[in-house]
Amino acid sequence: MKARRKKRMEERKIPEIAFEKYIRTLHLHPILEKAALYTLTLPGKRLRPNFLMASAKDFKVDMKMTTKAAVAIEMMHAASLIHDDLPAVDNDDYRRGKPSNHVIFGEDVAIMAGDLLFSLALHLCDTLGKSVAEAFSKTLVELVDGETRDIIMSKSNGTVDEIVEMYRKKTGALFAFAFSFGPRVTNGDVQKYEEAGYNFGVSFQIYDDILDLTSTFEKIGKTPKKDVTQHKATLVQKIGIEDSRKFADILYGKALQNLKDSAELLKEVKKSEKLLRKM
Numbered sequence: 220m221k222a223r224r225k226k227r228m229e230e231r232k233i234p235e236i237a238f239e240k241y242i243r244t245l246h247l248h249p250i251l252e253k254a255a256l257y258t259l260t261l262p263g264k265r266l267r268p269n270f271l272m273a274s275a276k277d278f279k280v281d282m283k284m285t286t287k288a289a290v291a292i293e294m295m296h297a298a299s300l301i302h303d304d305l306p307a308v309d310n311d312d313y314r315r316g317k318p319s320n321h322v323i324f325g326e327d328v329a330i331m332a333g334d335l336l337f338s339l340a341l342h343l344c345d346t347l348g349k350s351v352a353e354a355f356s357k358t359l360v361e362l363v364d365g366e367t368r369d370i371i372m373s374k375s376n377g378t379v380d381e382i383v384e385m386y387r388k389k390t391g392a393l394f395a396f397a398f399s400f401g402p403r404v405t406n407g408d409v410q411k412y413e414e415a416g417y418n419f420g421v422s423f424q425i426y427d428d429i430l431d432l433t434s435t436f437e438k439i440g441k442t443p444k445k446d447v448t449q450h451k452a453t454l455v456q457k458i459g460i461e462d463s464r465k466f467a468d469i470l471y472g473k474a475l476q477n478l479k480d481s482a483e484l485l486k487e488v489k490k491s492e493k494l495l496r497k498m
Contacts, residue, residue: 237290241339254324254332259297261315266491267292271397273487274412278401284347288400291343291355296393298336299362301329308370350403358396365389372452382454383421390427391420398484415477418470419488425467428453429460 238259242252268289275285304311304319305326312322321329337359344355365388368377372385395416399409432455454463471492478485 237286250328251331254328255335258301258320261317263315267296267393267397269487271400273483274398274401276483277481278405280401280404287343291340292397294336294340298333301333358392361388361392373450377452379457382452386421386424387417390424391417394420411477415474419474422467422471425454425463428455
């Protein structure tokens with residue numbers, strides 16, 4: 220039992236060890252290297268790489284290939300956080316309880332660090348075969364489109380359907396890629412796992428929006444009530460906290476239903492349930 224737990228702990232550290240190892244092989248300018256590693260290695264939940272590795276385990280995907288994909292997905296996520304926090308976007312000076320990248324390194328270097336991580340993420344996935352590379356490129360397009368919809372809707376508001384579509388893209392796309400990694404590599408039912416990822420992502424974003432409204436800096440590690448002060452279009456703003464929570468619970472249940480045949484991924488997702496319930 221102890222040996223199994225130790226092995227699992229070691230597996231969860233694999234992407235984190237690989238982040239620094241990979242970045243340091245590139246011989247970047249020291250400031251750019253520090254900026255990229257700063258956000259990439261901030262303490263966090265690592266949900267996306269952990270879900271991807273669990274999906275790979277369910278479908279017996281090669282560990283070397285899996286590690287590259289896990290590093291790539293966290294790089295893409297970190298890049299999106301760097302750009303998200305910029306004064307021109309969400310203008311947040313804190314991330315995971317620490318100063319945001321642009322606060323430490325300046326807006327100019329932070330933009331470069333985000334660009335670098337996006338580029339490296341795509342490069343890594345380009346080495347994993349056509350199917351994975353194309354899916355990852357599609358994920359980035361959806362992520363950027365979703366973030367843009369978020370920006371535009373903060374100025375023009377949006378319908379419930381438009382807000383949910385924005386959530387599917389800006390948050391759900393990365394989870395969809397992570398959930399479907401195993402079946403994609405092994406020619407399994409990609410659509411079923413992608414839909415589970417999208418549903419999980421939308422529910423995650425709704426819970427996060429509720430937390431933004433009801434929690435404190437100490438709990439969430441970033442400035443609370445930003446959605447209100449920046450007039451963000453959120454489901455909470457449209458239909459209220461309780462109805463939003465019910466909506467999120469339904470989508471989370473649908474995600475679990477689609478994962479019933481995937482022991483490792485289902486187990487990993489259920490571990491996140493405590494986190495979701497705190498939101």
